[in-house]
Amino acid sequence: xxxxxxxxxxxxxxxxxxxxxxxxxxxxxxxxxxxxxxxxxxxxxxxxxxxxxxxxxxxxxxxxxxxxxxxxxxxxxxxxxxxxxxxxxxxxxxxxxxxxxxxxxxxxxxxxxxxxxxxxxxxxxxxxxxxxxxxxxxxxxxxxxxxxxxxxxxxxxxxxxxxxxxxxxxxxxxxxxxxxxxxxxxxxxxxxxxxxxxxxxxxxxxxxxxxxxxxxxxxxxxxxxxxxxxxxxxxxxxxxxxxxxxxxxxxxxxxxxxxxxxxxxxxxxxxxxxxxxxxxxxxxxxxxxxxxxxxxxxxxxxxxxxxxxxxxxxxxxxxxxxxxxxxxxxxxxxxxxxxxxxxxxxxxxxxxxxxxxxxxxxxxxxxxxxxxxxxxxxxxxxxxxxxxxxxxxxxxxxxxxxxxxxxxxxxxxxxxxxxxxxxxxxxxxxxxxxxxxxxxxxxxxxxx
Amino acid sequence: xxxxxxxxxxxxxxxxxxxxxxxxxxxxxxxxxxxxxxxxxxxxxxxxxxxxxxxxxxxxxxxxxxxxxxxxxxxxxxxxxxxxxxxxxxxxxxxxxxxxxxxxxxxxxxxxxxxxxxxxxxxxxxxxxxxxxxxxxxxxxxxxxxxxxxxxxxxxxxxxxxxxxxxxxxxxxxxxxxxxxxxxxxxxxxxxxxxxxxxxxxxxxxxxxxxxxxxxxxxxxxxxxxxxxxxxxxxxxxxxxxxxxxxxxxxxxxxxxxxxxxxxxxxxxxxxxxxxxxxxxxxxxxxxx
Numbered sequence: 001x002x003x004x005x006x007x008x009x010x011x012x013x014x015x016x017x018x019x020x021x022x023x024x025x026x027x028x029x030x031x032x033x034x035x036x037x038x039x040x041x042x043x044x045x046x047x048x049x050x051x052x053x054x055x056x057x058x059x060x061x062x063x064x065x066x067x068x069x070x071x072x073x074x075x076x077x078x079x080x081x082x083x084x085x086x087x088x089x090x091x092x093x094x095x096x097x098x099x100x101x102x103x104x105x106x107x108x109x110x111x112x113x114x115x116x117x118x119x120x121x122x123x124x125x126x127x128x129x130x131x132x133x134x135x136x137x138x139x140x141x142x143x144x145x146x147x148x149x150x151x152x153x154x155x156x157x158x159x160x161x162x163x164x165x166x167x168x169x170x171x172x173x174x175x176x177x178x179x180x181x182x183x184x185x186x187x188x189x190x191x192x193x194x195x196x197x198x199x200x201x202x203x204x205x206x207x208x209x210x211x212x213x214x215x216x217x218x219x220x221x222x223x224x225x226x227x228x229x230x231x232x233x234x235x236x237x238x239x240x241x242x243x244x245x246x247x248x249x250x251x252x253x254x255x256x257x258x259x260x261x262x263x264x265x266x267x268x269x270x271x272x273x274x275x276x277x278x279x280x281x282x283x284x285x286x287x288x289x290x291x292x293x294x295x296x297x298x299x300x301x302x303x304x305x306x307x308x309x310x311x312x313x314x315x316x317x318x319x320x321x322x323x324x325x326x327x328x329x330x331x332x333x334x335x336x337x338x339x340x341x342x343x344x345x346x347x348x349x350x351x352x353x354x355x356x357x358x359x360x361x362x363x364x365x366x367x368x369x370x371x372x373x374x375x376x377x378x379x380x381x382x383x384x385x386x387x388x389x390x391x392x393x394x395x396x397x398x399x400x401x402x403x404x405x406x407x408x409x410x411x412x413x414x415x416x417x418x419x420x421x422x423x424x425x426x427x428x429x430x431x432x433x434x435x436x437x438x439x440x441x442x443x444x445x446x447x448x
Numbered sequence: 449x450x451x452x453x454x455x456x457x458x459x460x461x462x463x464x465x466x467x468x469x470x471x472x473x474x475x476x477x478x479x480x481x482x483x484x485x486x487x488x489x490x491x492x493x494x495x496x497x498x499x500x501x502x503x504x505x506x507x508x509x510x511x512x513x514x515x516x517x518x519x520x521x522x523x524x525x526x527x528x529x530x531x532x533x534x535x536x537x538x539x540x541x542x543x544x545x546x547x548x549x550x551x552x553x554x555x556x557x558x559x560x561x562x563x564x565x566x567x568x569x570x571x572x573x574x575x576x577x578x579x580x581x582x583x584x585x586x587x588x589x590x591x592x593x594x595x596x597x598x599x600x601x602x603x604x605x606x607x608x609x610x611x612x613x614x615x616x617x618x619x620x621x622x623x624x625x626x627x628x629x630x631x632x633x634x635x636x637x638x639x640x641x642x643x644x645x646x647x648x649x650x651x652x653x654x655x656x657x658x659x660x661x662x663x664x665x666x667x668x669x670x671x672x673x674x675x676x677x678x679x680x681x682x683x684x685x686x687x688x689x690x691x692x693x694x695x696x697x698x699x700x701x702x703x704x705x706x707x708x709x710x711x712x713x714x715x716x717x718x719x720x721x722x723x724x725x726x727x728x729x730x731x732x733x734x735x736x737x
Contacts, residue, residue: 039545077455078531079539081477084549086502086529087455089480095455116457116530332543339545417535 012309012347014182016045020341021171021181022152023159023194025053026066026124027327028315029187030143030152031334034085037150039342047342049152050179052159052171057125057141064126066140067191067215067296068326069249069258071096071233073416074118076328087120090135091142093251094121098232099414101393102277104239105386108393109232110407117231119415121251128217128254128291136252139327162197162311169201169310182310183346185337189316190297198317203308207317209301214259214268216293222253224286229255234281235414237380244323244373245380246272247414248281254291260298260323269293298323302363307351312337319359322366323373325416329362369420372413372427384447388440392432405432455479456529459522468519472509474530478502481526486519493519497557504553510536582606585715586618589683589708594620596700597669597693599685604673605630606681606712607641614641614681622663622688635659636670637682644679646671646702650692667692671702675709683708 014020020036022029033049040047056064072080072087080087095117099110112118122139148154161172162184169184170177188194195207220228229250236246242263249256259268269290272278282288302319306312314337320329336358337351344350379385393410395401409426412418426432456479459465465476468488482500486493496518499505509516510533540546586604593602601621605614605628614630614637630638636657640647649668652658658668667687673680683705687693 038548042548075535075539078529078535079546081479081529082504082531082536082546082549084502086477086479089454092455117455118529120455335543335545 010345010347012350013345014040014045014047014341018045018047018182019179020047020049020183020185021159021169021179022049022051022185022187023171023197024186024188024192024315025051025055025057025144025147025154026140026187026189026315026330027143028318028330028334029053029185030140030147031331032185032187032314032338033147033152034143034150035335035338036342037147037152039338043342045342046151049147051144051147051152051154052157052173052178053144053154054156054158055125056156057138057144060126061129062292062294064138065128065294066124066189067294068124069215069247069256070122070124070139070251071247071249071324071327071416072120072122072139073325073328074112075417076325076331077118077120079331085143085146087122087139088137088142090137091122091139092120093123093136093254094231094249095119096121096231096233096250098230099411100232100234101390101410102234102236102281103380103386103390104277105383106390108390108397110393110397110411119233121233121249121256123251127251128219159194159197162201167309183341184311186311186313186317187315187334190299192317195317198311198313201308201311203311204305205308205313206303206305208299208303208319210297211260211262211300212264212295213261213298214257214264214272214293214295216257216269217291218248218255218257218282219289219291220253220255220283220286224283224288225250225253225255228281228283233414236278237376237386238275238277239381239383239386241381243272244377245414255288264295266295302359302366306359307348307355309348310346312341312346312351312355319362319366321362321416322369322420324414328416332358332362365420367420368424369413372409372420372423375427376410376413384443385440387443388436391439391443392436395435401435403431405429406436454527456527458525458527459483461522461524463522465520465522465526465528466506466516468516470516472506472513472516473533475507475510475533475536476505476520476528476530478505479527479529482523483526483528484521484523486521487517488519497560498523504550507550507554582712582715582719583617585711589704589711590618590620592708593683593685593701593704596704597685597697599669599693600688601663601665602683602685604681604683604708605637606673607632607679614638617681621686628661630659636668637684640670640672640682641679644672644674646698646705648693648695648698652686664688666690669693669698669701671698671705673705673709673712675713678713680709680712 022033029051033051037047037049096119097112097117101108101110124140125138144154157173159171159173163170163172165180169181171179186198190208190210198205234248243261246259259272299316299320300322306318314333316326318333320326336355340351340354344354379389392406396404396407405426409423412423465483478499478501480501482498484495485497486495505520590602590604603616603619606617607614612632616628632638633642636647636649636655639657647670649655652665652668665686665688669685671683673683685701
């Protein structure tokens with residue numbers, strides 16, 4: 001079909017028919033592709049977006065897994081719904097309406113308003129062996145299909161080099177030139193080897209700082225998971241040094257265990273499962289099987305330089321939200337780049353003006369997050385503080401306190417429902433802090 | 449039974465998600481099933497739309513801050529995801545392009561409404577301007593009036609310029625058996641034809657203008673039928689029970705009266721034209737003999 005689209009004289013503006021290479025077919029790459037194609041179409045332009053992803057997200061087991069906790073926050077679920085991306089039942093493993101917080105001093109239940117299931121648990125890739133039986137689909141495959149539906153082309157090629165020709169990047173696969181791109185989008189994570197490709201382009205990109213996490217899949221029957229976990233994610237704040245927090249995330253017949261901290265090693269999962277507070281949560285008479293485990297890296301920093309002329313990073317190997325809501329960050333960053341390149345351009349100046357503020361907003365938000373996690377570290381490491389915290393949350397959940405602040409803080413922190421900078425002011429609430437101090441004092445008196 | 453991978457809240461068949469007039473704090477996205485959008489009317493709730501999976505509803509009240517404009521009812525089991533107003537607006541403030549999809553949805557809805565409104569107007573005009581005699585036109589108008597306003601009785605009285613009286617040309621209910629004539633200014637109907645003002649009398653027994661007849665009437669609507677400068681008659685609708693007409697009923701009937709007067713005027717002109725044609729034809733026949 002012939003249609004009239006004016007050509008821009010600016011060489012860094014995407015014209016009709018421009019070619020974009022997306023390296024990585026995970027959520028950030030798919031989100032970028034979906035929104036770039038949609039927005040360009042609104043302007044009467046047709047972009048040629050090619051997504052390079054060698055991994056098959058329809059396969060279960062290590063080959064198709066993207067090694068992630070797989071929680072889609074309430075905010076992201078709602079935002080995607082507004083965007084017209086509704087998560088099908090085949091993708092959602094469990095609708096979550098509550099959290100249960102476990103500590104060595106006791107446990108407390110925190111629920112969503114009206115018990116509506118607003119948080120989704122998913123498998124990013126195929127999940128553990130056997131998971132793809134039946135009508136199930138991974139979240140990454142679902143998103144990739146949406147991108148293809150919008151007009152993107154998926155090529156299962158591994159990009160192992162990038163060169164330049166006529167000032168345009170040219171992705172290489174097995175030493176063969178694939179295309180001359182108007183833009184290259186790096187949409188891969190920190191567990192990918194593709195980071196070195198971007199580093200070799202020489203514009204100053206360096207792979208971000210990472211920490212090691214532990215992820216394991218516990219296999220039970222669906223009935224047992226439903227009985228012991230219900231519609232809740234179980235969160236553990238334990239006093240162990242180097243163990244920031246852990247979560248057990250129900251997904252059908254499986255429970256994904258995620259452990260975050262500064263001292264994660266090969267025995268971390270086993271040590272964690274041996275803890276009495278953890279054993280109480282797990283079924284006693286019905287044994288579970290440790291189906292698989294891994295020690296993936298997690299981005300806890302961000303490269304100082306994430307873009308240059310015609311190249312930009314938007315996956316985990318760019319910036320992401322600290323310790324949580326990685327999928328929300330993927331959406332945010334993928335869409336921000338799409339808006340920038342479609343409505344502005346692909347030059348460094350365009351990305352600096354339009355994308356960099358969003359990129360930096362994540363970094364700044366994470367500073368607030370670090371402070372908040374430091375506070376939770378204090379609360380979890382000291383038993384008296386832990387007791388005080390639990391008492392405050394319990395009273396809030398029962399409605400005795402008259403207002404819900406600490407529960408809201410923890411909910412927003414661990415669900416990804418709010419940016420850290422929005423949570424931070426709540427932590428300064430005078431009434432809540434006075435209540436917390438009062439309960440800590442009571443606990444001290446009892447301990448004396 | 450709620451399945452493992454289901455998000456949102458499930459409403460059972462016939463369950464109301466929100467009522468017309470409710471305050472609005474959330475919008476909704478249908479995850480599965482269907483919902484019916486209904487508006488209040490004299491005859492009960494009228495379905496104006498049926499929405500299905502993926503559709504957005506309830507967004508209008510978030511933006512215009514007015515009460516819900518319609519009632520939404522689950523049609524079969526429907527599962528909907530609520531979108532919190534505050535969080536939505538906070539997200540939009542950071543990313544205004546989020547409204548693209550909402551605007552698209554609202555735009556499509558406006559297009560559909562425009563199309564339906566056009567069809568409605570064309571259909572109404574076609575009916576009211578159809579070629580038929582005066583009595584036929586009056587009966588058709590009353591049929592339309594019954595669809596708009598729920599009444600026990602109704603009539604159209606036309607004004608005879610020769611003897612200056614109103615008489616019934618079409619009626620339904622008890623009025624269909626009445627032989628009533630009013631002079632201009634006599635009774636409520638006569639007053640309406642004289643003044644040209646529509647009337648709503650919810651306790652007609654207390655109205656000094658009311659001419660009591662065999663029929664007991666509690667509430668009465670009477671609107672003038674005027675075309676250009678010509679007083680053609682009046683249209684009456686009445687209730688015998690304790691139920692009362694509303695101002696909305698009066699507005700609806702008054703709106704219909706514009707088309708009704710046009711139709712009656714056309715019918716009269718057509719009747720006159722037919723009579724003239726017949727006379728010409730008869731004259732021509734006589735000349736041929």
